[in-house]
Amino acid sequence: MAMNFLEFEQPIAELEAKIEELKFLGSDAGAKITDEVKKLQSKSRALTTSIFSNLTPWQITQLARHPQRPYALDYVSMIFSDWNELHGDRMYGDDLAIIGGLARLEGMPVMVIGHQKGRDTKERVRRNYGMPKPEGYRKALRLMKMAERFRLPIVTLIDTPGAYPGIGSEERGQSEAIARNLFEMSNLAAPILSIVIGEGGSGGALAIGVCDRLVMLQFSVYSVISPEGCASILWKSADKKEIAADAMSITADRLSKLGLVDEIIKEPLGAAHRDPQATADALKASIIKNLAELCAQPITSLLDNRQKRLSSFGVFRE
Amino acid sequence: MSWFERIRPSRIKTERRTRSVPEGLWTKCPACDAVLYRAEIERNLHVCPKCSHHMRINGRERLLKFFDPGSTTELAAKIEPEDPLKFKDTKRYRDRLVQSQKQTGERDALIVMSGKLVELPVVACAFEFRFLGGSMGSVVGEKFTRAADHCLEHRTSLVCFSASGGARMQEALYSLLQMAKTSAALKRMSEARLPYISVMTDPTTGGVSASLAMLGDVNIGEPKALIGFAGPRVIQQTVRETLPEGFQRSEFLLDHGALDMIVDRREMRDRIGSMLRIMTGKEPAPAQG
Numbered sequence: 001m002a003m004n005f006l007e008f009e010q011p012i013a014e015l016e017a018k019i020e021e022l023k024f025l026g027s028d029a030g031a032k033i034t035d036e037v038k039k040l041q042s043k044s045r046a047l048t049t050s051i052f053s054n055l056t057p058w059q060i061t062q063l064a065r066h067p068q069r070p071y072a073l074d075y076v077s078m079i080f081s082d083w084n085e086l087h088g089d090r091m092y093g094d095d096l097a098i099i100g101g102l103a104r105l106e107g108m109p110v111m112v113i114g115h116q117k118g119r120d121t122k123e124r125v126r127r128n129y130g131m132p133k134p135e136g137y138r139k140a141l142r143l144m145k146m147a148e149r150f151r152l153p154i155v156t157l158i159d160t161p162g163a164y165p166g167i168g169s170e171e172r173g174q175s176e177a178i179a180r181n182l183f184e185m186s187n188l189a190a191p192i193l194s195i196v197i198g199e200g201g202s203g204g205a206l207a208i209g210v211c212d213r214l215v216m217l218q219f220s221v222y223s224v225i226s227p228e229g230c231a232s233i234l235w236k237s238a239d240k241k242e243i244a245a246d247a248m249s250i251t252a253d254r255l256s257k258l259g260l261v262d263e264i265i266k267e268p269l270g271a272a273h274r275d276p277q278a279t280a281d282a283l284k285a286s287i288i289k290n291l292a293e294l295c296a297q298p299i300t301s302l303l304d305n306r307q308k309r310l311s312s313f314g315v316f317r318e
Numbered sequence: 319m320s321w322f323e324r325i326r327p328s329r330i331k332t333e334r335r336t337r338s339v340p341e342g343l344w345t346k347c348p349a350c351d352a353v354l355y356r357a358e359i360e361r362n363l364h365v366c367p368k369c370s371h372h373m374r375i376n377g378r379e380r381l382l383k384f385f386d387p388g389s390t391t392e393l394a395a396k397i398e399p400e401d402p403l404k405f406k407d408t409k410r411y412r413d414r415l416v417q418s419q420k421q422t423g424e425r426d427a428l429i430v431m432s433g434k435l436v437e438l439p440v441v442a443c444a445f446e447f448r449f450l451g452g453s454m455g456s457v458v459g460e461k462f463t464r465a466a467d468h469c470l471e472h473r474t475s476l477v478c479f480s481a482s483g484g485a486r487m488q489e490a491l492y493s494l495l496q497m498a499k500t501s502a503a504l505k506r507m508s509e510a511r512l513p514y515i516s517v518m519t520d521p522t523t524g525g526v527s528a529s530l531a532m533l534g535d536v537n538i539g540e541p542k543a544l545i546g547f548a549g550p551r552v553i554q555q556t557v558r559e560t561l562p563e564g565f566q567r568s569e570f571l572l573d574h575g576a577l578d579m580i581v582d583r584r585e586m587r588d589r590i591g592s593m594l595r596i597m598t599g600k601e602p603a604p605a606q607g
Binding site: 164170185202203223225233 | 396459496545556557561
């Protein structure tokens with residue numbers, strides 16, 4: 001697939017286009033062109049490194065939403081084996097914006113749950129752009145309860161713009177579905193590891209994100225409201241999204257400095273979509289390490305620690 | 319301002335301002351336009367005596383009128399907000415806080431009290447909607463959690479009157495995480511078999527409705543209160559169709575199974591008292607003289 005470049009990547013895109021052109025000529029030209037290609041490639045790498053070492057929160061938001069960014073099911077296929085997807089909330093329907101199922105991680109049985117976006121237009125509509133409805137959260141809760149019963153650790157992959165704001169969602173109790181998940185997950189007797197792989201959009205993300213450890217991919221974001229939403233409410237103009245993204249501290253780096261994220265997984269040069277396999281490998285290593293540590297804890301101390309963790313959220317004075 | 323007012327001596331302007339004060343004695347019901355004597359409305363718990371429209375009521379006043387007179391003690395009163403992100407939009411968050419504190423006399427958007435409800439010990443909290451839209455930040459989350467912990471320690475029931483636009487954007491992710499924190503506190507209460515009654519008042523939306531407000535053992539709505547996850551404007555923009563009549567009002571939620579009942583504010587004490595006494599295995603309330 002052709003690389004899809006964001007606006008701030010244009011200088012890289014131009015270089016890459018030149019390289020492609022030379023490569024095309026190079027098929028019947030000599031060593032000189034090969035040399036030139038190599039030179040340009042290293043220049044492109046240097047340029048990418050320099051651009052990516054200095055990204056604004058809004059640019060990181062664009063990367064987190066990149067149309068070629070690996071989604072939950074991409075990681076599932078690269079990281080887990082024996083994937084058995086489970087469907088439906090047993091009450092109303094099956095929400096395709098949330099996926100979940102039984103799987104193995106290097107042989108170890110686990111439950112995997114995640115938001116799922118679509119790659120092309122048809123799939124995006126089918127997945128509702130990764131915005132779950134109440135039945136999605138209820139499916140997730142059903143699977144988590146199942147994991148608790150069969151003593152499976154839970155891995156959740158977070159990647160949603162937010163819970164879907166629609167008429168049906170309200171009729172079927174979007175608020176209650178999210179609240180119920182927060183309530184149950186706070187005391188669910190299974191280790192829970194949450195990883196923000198793209199967009200961590202508000203309550204829609206948190207509803208599968210109450211956890212013992214929170215990990216974020218380097219170019220993912222996690223926030224209480226989208227930068228556009230925040231800008232249109234507080235600045236009365238969605239155009240101020242860049243300022244809002246900055247003000248809300250939504251990047252992995254900033255959240256880690258605030259102590260709200262436990263670990264950041266570095267992404268390959270140019271972000272996850274440039275090398276999905278390398279990203280998946282790093283993600284897998286992190287999941288293995290974190291689950292090993294969480295599973296080593298007796299369940300009572302795991303739950304005590306989770307309560308302490310949840311109670312500690314917040315900054316105030318007294 | 320017209321040119322005449324601009325050149326007029328300021329003394330006259332001051333006089334005009336004082337003249338407007340008595341207007342506060344009378345108020346108009348926003349639903350039926352009846353002109354009402356303010357003291358009478360206060361006596362009637364801010365419910366229009368003509369059409370029973372439930373107007374918004376300040377958090378502190380609500381609690382003082384909910385409990386038996388003179389029985390209340392405020393809990394966690396000294397907790398104050400911080401500005402961990404040094405947040406600034408068109409105004410600094412710090413300035414917004416100071417302004418809201420001056421305007422409401424509250425330190426943040428939640429007030430917690432313990433007291434008696436027809437002699438039954440109860441902890442109750444109420445949101446102050448005038449304080450940044452009753453938004454939930456770290457202070458609201460902490461005070462709610464302490465209210466629940468107080469109940470756990472003294473084995474009492476909890477009642478919450480919510481009125482909130484949701485999570486407080488100026489505290490960003492800290493605010494979002496208060497949803498998890500307060501829900502966890504309610505889970506602890508639930509495990510300890512202590513009752514929690516959630517009263518949703520106008521309006522209860524966003525992160526507050528999607529956490530502590532919807533988790534009542536009993537969920538009550540005040541008549542015609544707006545209750546929902548997303549605001550109606552956002553939904554309209556997303557789905558691009560007209561919203562059904564009465565959408566996201568208490569009556570709509572009752573129809574769809576999200577509420578147990580709709581209770582008139584003037585009957586709230588009796589209703590909640592009756593249910594809490596049944597849930598905690600107490601005798602019925604003594605007859606009120």
